[in-house]
Amino acid sequence: MxxxxxxxxxxxxxxxxxxxxxxxxxxxxGCVTVAPILSSEDVPPFATSAMDGFALxxxxxxxxxxxxxxADSVMAGDGRRVALGEGQAVRIMTGAxxxxxxxxxxxxxxxxxDDDGRSVIIEDALGAGTAVRLAGSDIAAGSEVVPAGSxxxxxHLGVLARIGLDAVLVHRTPRVGILSTGDxxxxxxxxxxxxxxxxxxxxxxxxxxxxxxYPVVDMGIVPDDPAVLRRAIERAAEGCDALxxxxxxxxxxxxIVRIVLRDMCGDAMHWMQVAIRPAKPLAFAVLDGRxxxxxxxxxxVSSLVSFELFARxxxxxxxxxxQLIQPTLSAIADxxxxxxxxxxxxxxxxxxxxxxxxxxxxxxxxxQDSHQLLAMAQANALAVLPDGTGVGAGEPVEILLLxxxxxxRAGPAAQxxxxx
Numbered sequence: 195m196x197x198x199x200x201x202x203x204x205x206x207x208x209x210x211x212x213x214x215x216x217x218x219x220x221x222x223x224g225c226v227t228v229a230p231i232l233s234s235e236d237v238p239p240f241a242t243s244a245m246d247g248f249a250l251x252x253x254x255x256x257x258x259x260x261x262x263x264x265a266d267s268v269m270a271g272d273g274r275r276v277a278l279g280e281g282q283a284v285r286i287m288t289g290a291x292x293x294x295x296x297x298x299x300x301x302x303x304x305x306x307x308d309d310d311g312r313s314v315i316i317e318d319a320l321g322a323g324t325a326v327r328l329a330g331s332d333i334a335a336g337s338e339v340v341p342a343g344s345x346x347x348x349x350h351l352g353v354l355a356r357i358g359l360d361a362v363l364v365h366r367t368p369r370v371g372i373l374s375t376g377d378x379x380x381x382x383x384x385x386x387x388x389x390x391x392x393x394x395x396x397x398x399x400x401x402x403x404x405x406x407x408y409p410v411v412d413m414g415i416v417p418d419d420p421a422v423l424r425r426a427i428e429r430a431a432e433g434c435d436a437l438x439x440x441x442x443x444x445x446x447x448x449x450i451v452r453i454v455l456r457d458m459c460g461d462a463m464h465w466m467q468v469a470i471r472p473a474k475p476l477a478f479a480v481l482d483g484r485x486x487x488x489x490x491x492x493x494x495v496s497s498l499v500s501f502e503l504f505a506r507x508x509x510x511x512x513x514x515x516x517q518l519i520q521p522t523l524s525a526i527a528d529x530x531x532x533x534x535x536x537x538x539x540x541x542x543x544x545x546x547x548x549x550x551x552x553x554x555x556x557x558x559x560x561x562q563d564s565h566q567l568l569a570m571a572q573a574n575a576l577a578v579l580p581d582g583t584g585v586g587a588g589e590p591v592e593i594l595l596l597x598x599x600x601x602x603r604a605g606p607a608a609q610x611x612x613x614x
Contacts (some may be wrong), residue, residue, distance in 0.1 A: 195469040198539055202504055204464060205478050206518060209486045209508045212366040212435060219351050224407045225364035226514030231340040233357040236330035241292040244325040248283040248305055248314055249296035252322040259317045264307070268293060283314050292326060299325035333357060343516050365514030368435035372399050373413035373426055375441040375451060376492060381415065394567055395440040395497045399490075402501055403438075408509060418442070423454045431485045435512060438505050441492030443477040451489040455479040459487075469538045472496040472564040476504060486512075493564035499541050499576065502594065522578060522592040525554035531577055531591060532584040539580055543573035546593055546601060556593055574600040 214228035243249060250262060262283040266276050270289035278284055278295035286292070286299060298320040306315040333339055339353050340346070346364070354362055379393040380386060393415055403410045411434055416423050423442075430437040442451035443465070455463040455477055463479035473496040477489030486508060490500040507518040525546055533540045544556040556577055560569030575593040577585070585591045595601070 195467045195474070195537065198468055198470050198503065201466050201468045201476060202507060202519075204466075205476075205486075205488065205504050205508050206511050208478070208480050209436075209511050210484065211514055212368060212512050214363045215366045216361045217364050218361050219354055219359065222346050222362050222364055223348065223351060225346050225362075225367065226516075227340055227342055227344045227346065228363045228365055228514070230338050230342050231354065231359075231362065233333045233335055233337055233339050235333075235357060236335045237333035237356050238327055238329060238331065240329050242327045243286045243288055243290050243292060243299045244327050245299060245301050246287050247285075247299045247301040247325065248316065249278060249286045249293050249299050250283045250316065250320075251278065251280070251296060252298040252320050252324070254281050255298075255300070255316045256319050258319040259315055261313050261315050263313050264311060266293070283316070285311075285314075297322040297326065301325060343514065345515065365512075366435075367408055368509055368512040369409045369411060369433070370403050370509065371411040371413045371430040371434040371437040372396055372403070373416050373430075373437070373439050374492075375416045375418065375423065375439060377418045379415045379441075394494050395490075395492070398494065398498055398567075399438055399440065399501060402498075402506075403509075406506070406509070408513075413437075418450055420450050420454050420457075423450055424458065427454065427458065427481065427487065430487075431481055434485065436509060437485060437487045438490060438501070439487065440490045440497045443475045443489040443491055445475075452477040455487060455489065470499075470503070471536075471538045471540050473500040473503065473541075474538075476500060478504075491564075494567040495543070495570050496564045498567075498570055502576070502596070503541075520594060522594055523554060523575075525556045525575075525577075525591055525593045527577070527585045527587055527589055527591045528555050528557045529587050530584065531556075531558070531579060531586075533579050533582070535582055537581055539578065540584075541594070542577040542579055543569050544575050544577045544593065545573055546575040546595065548601065554593070556591065574598075 265282040265284055267285040268276050268290040269287050272290055276293040278293040284293045300316050300320055304317045340350055374393045374396045378390050380390045381393050400410045413426055416426050439451055442449045452465045459479040459481055466476045467474055468476055473491055475491050479487045488505050490497045510518045531542055543559045545559045546554055546556045549555055559573035574597040575595045578592040
């Protein structure tokens with residue numbers, strides 16, 4: 195057996211980073227920038243008011259309260275060049291251009307106007323720059339707004355739109371083929387013949403990829419026929435950047451994935467027994483120097499855990515990410531999480547929730563056999579148990595969070611609403 199770290203390094207190091215491509219902003223969320231992005235202009239492009247009020251010269255209100263005549267009004271979007279004379283005020287709205295000669299804005303709440311609005315009483319003395327947003331105070335022309343290797347967030351896209359971009363150069367997102375292998379596999383409703391089972395692995399893997407933002411090619415179920423599998427891999431090489439398979443990677447006579455990959459890739463194929471549980475067997479190859487193929491185990495839970503530990507980091511590297519491995523979090527075990535010492539790292543399915551003090555707690559989500567996918571569906575994290583006898587109740591444990599959207603929070607009982 196080899197360690198998890200050694201196996202993961204072997205897989206990740208062999209996967210290429212995909213080239214850059216221009217992507218419209220509306221389609222660039224979650225993509226990774228290829229190069230630094232600089233602003234060609236100031237944001238805001240001119241001095242503006244930070245609030246509704248009156249623009250004025252700070253020196254004219256040093257003896258506040260003072261009364262000033264109102265010379266004009268300026269709204270957001272007003273393109274006129276409005277000049278402010280000595281001892282005058284200009285009514286101004288938030289975001290409107292600051293009149294020439296003004297250096298401060300008094301918020302409307304600290305003013306009183308005559309009934310006819312022709313003069314205003316400024317109640318406070320103000321310093322120059324009060325409630326003024328200077329040109330370039332958010333973004334200065336020539337400054338770097340997004341570094342290379344950034345994962346584009348909604349706020350990033352807003353920044354890029356503000357500097358006038360409608361597209362951005364990002365690493366191409368890998369297009370991933372998914373197939374399951376096995377004569378026993380079926381899909382869809384209806385009765386099953388004796389010896390057959392329904393394929394749950396492809397739906398799980400495709401959903402994981404789609405949630406991560408990767409285009410998916412469903413390549414269906416491939417029977418235990420080396421020639422058919424070989425043709426499927428060749429098809430994947432024509433239209434995919436990576437291929438993920440499930441099943442056929444153990445030591446049985448019909449575990450054909452490792453056999454076909456060895457035949458197609460020679461020494462570039464690696465069959466590994468990784469010191470983890472579940473998901474010990476793993477096949478990996480790079481076809482023709484460009485198509486990474488990850489052969490995951492066929493047991494449903496093993497397939498999903500293998501995806502998290504090997505396929506996700508590999509695909510993230512291809513997409514240009516620099517943070518490849520999901521960080522672990524520290525939690526407290528609410529019950530014993532036992533295991534046997536056997537040289538492996540265990541990944542136990544658990545449900546994590548946050549208590550009222552903000553601490554993470556975990557408990558097993560169900561059975562831990564590698565075929566028990568229901569317990570995985572009821573889990574939102576994996577507890578990482580190093581070699582040994584496990585973790586006792588009340589002790590700290592590291593967890594790999596699978597689904598932050600389902601992170602529980604302890605609190606008062608939820609109220610039930612009945613719809614009419």
